[in-house]
Structures are given as structure tokens and as C-alpha cells.
Amino acid sequence: MSKLDESLLSGLPPFSRLGRPQIREILDLAVPRRYDTGSAIFREGAEAERFYLLLDGVIRVIRTTPTGEQIIALHIAPGQLFGIAPALQRDTYPATAMAAADCVALSWPVRLWHGFTAKYDGFATESYRTVGERLGEMQTRIVELATKAVEQRVAAALLRMANQTGRKTEEGIEITFPITRQNISDMTGTTLHTVSRLLSAWEKEGLVKSTRKHVVVTAPHRLMMLCGAVD
Amino acid sequence: MSKLDESLLSGLPPFSRLGRPQIREILDLAVPRRYDTGSAIFREGAEAERFYLLLDGVIRVIRTTPTGEQIIALHIAPGQLFGIAPALQRDTYPATAMAAADCVALSWPVRLWHGFTAKYDGFATESYRTVGERLGEMQTRIVELATKAVEQRVAAALLRMANQTGRKTEEGIEITFPITRQNISDMTGTTLHTVSRLLSAWEKEGLVKSTRKHVVVTAPHRLMMLCGAVD
DNA sequence: CGAGTCCTTGAGGTGAGTCAACTCGTGTGG
DNA sequence: CCACACGAGTTGACTCACCTCAAGGACTCG
Numbered sequence: 001m002s003k004l005d006e007s008l009l010s011g012l013p014p015f016s017r018l019g020r021p022q023i024r025e026i027l028d029l030a031v032p033r034r035y036d037t038g039s040a041i042f043r044e045g046a047e048a049e050r051f052y053l054l055l056d057g058v059i060r061v062i063r064t065t066p067t068g069e070q071i072i073a074l075h076i077a078p079g080q081l082f083g084i085a086p087a088l089q090r091d092t093y094p095a096t097a098m099a100a101a102d103c104v105a106l107s108w109p110v111r112l113w114h115g116f117t118a119k120y121d122g123f124a125t126e127s128y129r130t131v132g133e134r135l136g137e138m139q140t141r142i143v144e145l146a147t148k149a150v151e152q153r154v155a156a157a158l159l160r161m162a163n164q165t166g167r168k169t170e171e172g173i174e175i176t177f178p179i180t181r182q183n184i185s186d187m188t189g190t191t192l193h194t195v196s197r198l199l200s201a202w203e204k205e206g207l208v209k210s211t212r213k214h215v216v217v218t219a220p221h222r223l224m225m226l227c228g229a230v231d
Numbered sequence: 232m233s234k235l236d237e238s239l240l241s242g243l244p245p246f247s248r249l250g251r252p253q254i255r256e257i258l259d260l261a262v263p264r265r266y267d268t269g270s271a272i273f274r275e276g277a278e279a280e281r282f283y284l285l286l287d288g289v290i291r292v293i294r295t296t297p298t299g300e301q302i303i304a305l306h307i308a309p310g311q312l313f314g315i316a317p318a319l320q321r322d323t324y325p326a327t328a329m330a331a332a333d334c335v336a337l338s339w340p341v342r343l344w345h346g347f348t349a350k351y352d353g354f355a356t357e358s359y360r361t362v363g364e365r366l367g368e369m370q371t372r373i374v375e376l377a378t379k380a381v382e383q384r385v386a387a388a389l390l391r392m393a394n395q396t397g398r399k400t401e402e403g404i405e406i407t408f409p410i411t412r413q414n415i416s417d418m419t420g421t422t423l424h425t426v427s428r429l430l431s432a433w434e435k436e437g438l439v440k441s442t443r444k445h446v447v448v449t450a451p452h453r454l455m456m457l458c459g460a461v462d
Numbered sequence: 463c464g465a466g467t468c469c470t471t472g473a474g475g476t477g478a479g480t481c482a483a484c485t486c487g488t489g490t491g492g
Numbered sequence: 493c494c495a496c497a498c499g500a501g502t503t504g505a506c507t508c509a510c511c512t513c514a515a516g517g518a519c520t521c522g
Binding site: 134 | 321359360363364369376419459
């Protein structure tokens with residue numbers, strides 16, 4: 001098996017302050033793996049054995065209710081750590097991580113976490129920054145869910161995805177991973193029907209373009225108006 | 232000014248592994264203060280200058296939307312750290328902390344945070360456990376808001392408060408701090424009218440007793456049925 | 463070409479928000 | 493000590509945004 005190249009990590013925040021030899025050490029301990037679209041990397045409630053770094057693809061973090069509904073807590077973009085339960089002293093994963101597109105991720109056994117934070121300058125700092133950002137994002141979502149109407153929530157969800165993992169094209173900002181109306185409704189606590197109606201209406205007004213499993217935001221500023229500012 | 236007694240901290244998780252001399256050091260750096268009901272300890276967006284430990288009372292963590300609505304993100308019970316923005320590498324507070332009852336809290340300047348985590352065994356660990364728990368709680372709330380009907384959300388909110396800060400009495404579990412219908416609606420993303428109707432109905436059925444700014448859960452198990460299990 | 467997803471659109475019902483009017487309890491000030 | 497004001501809570505009537513139910517169309521893959 002060929003060695004992983006150091007350039008994989010050198011630009012990423014948790015590792016940016018480290019030298020090549022240190023990155024080499026870390027890489028030599030990592031297990032790389034590919035995950036097909038739709039497969040689970042780990043499941044809610046399972047023992048937290050490893051923590052992960054996403055190199056490519058998109059991860060969808062999902063929580064399931066006792067009654068079987070599922071809601072999408074957040075998406076994770078390449079370059080981010082995930083499954084960092086150990087950082088929070090948890091021994092099980094709080095949610096399921098699923099590959100929203102084909103993904104490649106590195107992983108390490110949790111027992112290395114403590115050593116990483118102690119040994120590598122900036123690793124702990126940057127990891128906790130990530131946690132802080134996610135916490136902030138979750139607070140924002142709580143506020144949205146509690147105060148905004150469905151239309152605004154869907155608009156906000158689209159914009160968030162466009163910002164986090166979007167790619168600029170001449171048509172607008174394209175959401176780079178496959179996404180169904182059902183997925184969007186799982187993010188916003190509504191139904192696929194309502195999402196479908198909204199997207200249809202927005203398409204007529206030229207705010208978005210969508211095809212099967214694929215959305216492009218063509219007029220982000222106008223969408224932003226819709227969701228009552230913020231984010 | 233009389234010195235703070237070491238017993239204030241010795242039982243609390245973040246400090247439980249420390250010896251008396253270490254606790255003495257920490258206390259000598261702390262600034263104790265009293266906060267009247269309704270006053271703000273710090274405000275959303277303000278520069279994070281200090282972090283806090285609640286000794287007595289209850290803190291309400293609030294986020295305000297651009298349109299002026301406010302929602303209650305969580306409550307904090309005595310013995311917990313709060314305003315720990317520095318732990319997450321934030322330089323501003325992500326939400327407002329308000330005294331839901333008369334409170335007493337210690338605080339330290341953020342520049343000490345790093346030293347605390349480095350010097351005191353268990354401090355970092357326990358602090359991050361707290362963060363992890365709050366993150367989990369927020370996820371649960373997102374799921375609730377997204378999937379549950381208003382009735383279930385209100386039931387869940389009451390139970391959560393009863394669990395976290397409730398006191399057992401012969402009548403049932405009493406929520407120990409003043410709480411209005413408006414407050415409850417701010418937690419659950421509904422209106423004070425709806426909460427009022429629900430509480431009235433529940434009172435008739437013997438699930439709760441409530442007076443002005445005061446709620447006692449008399450039949451927690453039956454409430455739990457209502458909210459469709461979980462928490 | 464058939465089966466499985468994914469998406470669309472209509473019709474109808476309803477949970478919970480809005481509007482409005484009133485009561486009750488508490489604290490304040492003349 | 494009364495009255496008055498204000499905040500908190502109650503309750504009814506109305507309305508509408510969104511869900512549910514239902515049917516059918518379109519794309520994709522084996």
C-alpha cells in the first residue's frame with residue numbers, strides 16, 4: 001500500500017501549524033477508507049472507537065427519532081474532523097454519519113486523541129474551534145426552527161448548503177452533492193411535498209434551478225431576502 | 232472582604248480532582264457576584280472577557296432574532312460552568328445569559344482559561360464533557376422542534392426543566408425558578424396562548440399544578456407518555 | 463421495458479397561530 | 493389603605509399555513 005502524501009493534511013486547520021515530520025507521524029497512524037454514497041461511517045449510539053477526517057465528499061449527520069423519522073443535523077465538508085466524540089468525553093457517537101456522496105476519510109483510534117492534543121500544537125485549539133462553530137450553527141438552527149415559517153427555513157437551509165459546500169458556476173451556486181426534496185425536508189422539519197412546491201415556485205421566479213437530486217441557487221441575494229436576513 | 236470557602240468548589244466536577252491548595256488558588260482569582268432576577272450576566276455578541284461558574288440560582292441562555300423574537304436555548308443549574316466561549320476559541324459570546332432567578336456566580340478573566348486547563352487535572356476534561364452534554368441536548372431539541380407537535384414539545388420542555396433543576400415535593404416535582412407561559416413558549420417555539428391552553432388542560436387532568444410563574448409536575452410519567460418517550 | 467426512486471400537483475382538513483376581550487394577583491404611590 | 497396600573501394568565505372565535513391523502517408523471521438503472 002502506498003503511503004499517504006503529506007500534502008493531504010498540511011493545509012488543514014488542525015494541522016496547519018505542524019511540520020512535515022509531525023504530519024508524517026500522524027499520517028502513518030491513519031487508516032484511509034472510501035465510503036459509497038448512502039453508506040454509514042458510524043451509527044448513533046455505537047461505541048466511539050475512532051475519529052475521522054473527511055478528505056473528499058460530504059457527510060450527512062443524522063439523528064433518528066424513536067418513531068423512525070430522521071432529521072439531518074448538519075453537513076460536513078472536506079477538510080473537517082468529524083466523529084470527535086472523544087473530544088467531548090463521550091464514549092458513544094451522538095448521531096449517525098452517512099456519506100451523502102462518495103467519500104474518502106482518514107480515521108484514527110480514539111486512544112490517540114489525547115496524545116494528539118497534547119503533542120501537536122494547535123490541534124486541540126482548532127478542533128475545539130470546530131466544535132464551537134457547530135454549536136453556533138446548531139443554535140442558529142434551533143432559533144430558525146422555533147421562530148421562522150417553513151418557507152424561510154427552507155431558504156435558509158439552501159443558503160447554508162450553498163455557502164458550506166457550494167461551487168460557483170455561471171448559473172449560480174451549485175450544491176455539489178446529491179440532495180432530494182426528502183433530504184431538504186428532513187433538514188427543515190417539513191414534508192417533501194412542501195419543499196417540492198416551494199422549489200417549483202422559486203424556479204418559476206428564477207431563484208433556483210433544480211433537477212433530480214440536484215439544486216443550483218441562481219439568485220442567492222433574493223433567497224436571502226426571503227429568509228429574513230441572518231445566518 | 233472575607234475569603235471564599237473552599238467547599239464551594241470541592242464537590243463540583245471540574246474541580247473534584249483537585250487538592251485544597253489548588254482550589255484555594257483558583258478561588259483567590261475568582262470574582263464573586265450577585266445578579267438580580269432578570270439581569271443580564273453577559274450579552275450575545277459582546278466580547279468574551281470572562282467565564283463563569285454558577286453557584287446558586289438559574290441562568291437562562293437566550294438568543295434573539297433580528298426581528299426581536301427571543302428563544303431560550305437552555306437553562307443552567309448551579310455547579311455548572313457557563314460563558315465558556317474561550318473553550319471553543321470564540322472571542323464573543325454566542326448568546327445572552329440572564330438570571331432566571333436571583334443568582335450568585337464566580338467569574339474569571341478568560342486569559343486564565345488556558346492556564347486552568349493546562350495546570351489543573353480534570354478541569355479541561357470536565358469542561359469539555361459539559362460542552363458535549365450541551366451539544367447533545369441541543370441536538371435533541373432540534374429533533375424535537377423538527378418532528379414533534381407543539382403539545383409534545385411543551386411536555387418535553389417541562390420534563391427537562393423538572394429533571395435539571397426540579398425539587399421533589401409531596402405534590403410532585405417542582406420547578407424551582409420563576410417561569411411564565413411566555414418563557415415556556417420561548418423555549419418551544421410556540422405562543423403563550425397555546426401554552427396556557429395546554430397547562431389548563433393538563434391541570435384539569437391532574438398532570439401539573441400551576442400558579443403564577445410557578446409550575447409543579449405532578450405526574451411526570453404521564454407527561455412522558457404525552458411527549459412520545461425519550462430524552 | 464419494467465421496477466424503483468424521485469418529483470409534481472390538486473383537494474381537503476386541521477393544529478395552532480392571531481385577534482380580542484376579560485380576569486386575577488401583585489406591587490406602588492398618592 | 494385604597495385605587496390603580498401593569499404584568500400574567502385565561503378563553504373564545506376566526507383563519508390560514510402547512511400537513512395529509514391521493515394520483516400520476518418522469519427519470520434511471522438493471
